[in-house]
Amino acid sequence: MKTAGNILNYLNSQEAAMKLLLKDLVLMESPSREPNTQTQILVRLEKELNELGFFTMRMPGRNTGGFLYGRPDNRKKNKPIQLLLGHCDTVWKRNTLAEMPVMEHEGKLKGPGVYDMKAGLTQVIFALKAIRALGMEASMTPVVLFNSDEEIGSIESTPAIKKLARISERAYVLEPPLDMDGKLKTARKGLGRFTIKVHGIAAHAGLDPGKGVNAIVELSHQVQQLYAMNDFEKGITVNVGMIEGGVSANVVAPESRAVVDVRVENSEDGDRITEKILGLKPSLPDVKLEIEGGIGRPPMERNARNQELWKLAQAKALCLGMNLSEGLAGGGSDGNTTSMYTATLDGLGVPGDGAHATHEFIFTDQLPKRTALLALLLLAGPK
Incomplete structure (x- = not known):
């Protein structure tokens, strides 16, 4: 004292x-x-x-x-x-x-x-x-x-x-x-950062829209899946903080991208959410997903x-x-x-x-x- x-x-x-x-x-x-x-x-x-x-x-x-x-x-x-x-x-x-x-x-x-x-x-x-x-x-x-x-x-x-x-x-x-x-x-909380890139198929939005696959539409499906991973009671937050995509309003978007922030209270939840995000699958045909990232700070x-x-x-x-x-x-x-x-x-x-x-x-x-x-x-x- x-x-x-x-x-x-x-x-x-x-x-x-x-x-x-x-x-x-x-x-x-x-x-x-x-x-x-x-x-x-x-x-x-x-x-x-x-x-x-x-x-x-x-x-x-x-x-x-x-x-x-x-x-x-x-x-x-x-x-x-x-x-x-x-x-x-x-x-x-x-x-x-x-x-x-x-x-x-x-x-x-x-x-x-x-x-x-x-x-x-x-x-x-x-x-x-x-x-x-x-x-x-x-x-x-x-x-x-x-x-x-x-x-x-x-x-x-x-x-x-x-x-x-x-x-x-x-x-x-x-x-x-x-x-x-x-x-x-x-x-x-531990925090992670993930980047999801969607590769679709470009086409003229007026002349041949059926020949394209819109990467922005695909990304909208992925965003819904990501938000379903939130579990506030367990302290798990999954936030899509940035999105971008497309080349012009009259083009079926060939690419889109999202940056995702993840917060977890324990390593087990971090591993589980990481596995879910890296395991996301396309919802539309002829689309390719490219997913990178992980829990950077445990x-x-x-x-x-x-x-x-x-x-x-x-x-x-x-x-x-x-x-x-x-x-x-x-x-x-x-x-x-x-x-x-x-x-x-x-x-x-x-x-x-x-x-x-x-x-x-x-x-x-x-x-x-x-x-x-x-x-x-x-x-x-x-x-």
Whole structure:
């Protein structure tokens, strides 16, 4: 209890510095699909880690901004590892600040990426600062990975995340929590992406319509079959989010295409839905279906090791006077990946609202408290 109080007191004294760093990070616009924008923010985060005595490496990406890796210079080689994960990329295009300026008003800090998830990056830095400033030592070596491609599926950083997760005792993901009361994410749906291409036969719509086979009509049959796979009680959602096809209004469409989003709560349902989608058959004669895709991010399930970590967080939160609750997130994160290999706790960021929305904000009074929680978790020894 004394340790919790000391950490919280220190972080309360650092609130202005925390907000200053966070504002600086938000001002560094870093859209996922513009890799050249990521250098500035990764360099700033690297500087912060270096000042904490961390050895760092910035790994360039081929088509992304790459990622930043950090671990203490004076690490003990046989000491277990705990992984801290966060992303510096956002869904917001450059110059969004002109319409969504960084503003602090009535207990809220607003700006593009402040909630998802530059507040989480700030927490990592200041949790490590608190431990160092108070002369404490993390129970396991903290290893940091900040990537720049999470919002586009962690295309290039996933191999590094998998490698680190395999050798870590636990993983803490600093994504935003659920809802404005700040539920931690102890489960996440797995998500998949499928593309269905229909190859029909072209014909003149007025002169020879009977000689054609309309790929758009075939696709309409496939859409109905896909929607029949929804099972909301089991948490299974199958959404046809994009369709396209045809070449002209007066031509029987020779081709059409649909992009399908799938969400599932467990791997068994993911396997079953994947088999169903890949096994779709044409409804019309002389039509060919071309189906690609699969479950890209497996579900983060409420397994025993994840629940044990959740109970640890719940206990540490009580030391700070916080009553935490848990929840299931419909979206995926890098926590889905780490959960395959090690105990994972997600949603450790700062409560607020508006992920990917124009009203995005965090509650500023929660910044020291949630950072203190992270520090206590880093101090907690392995069971």
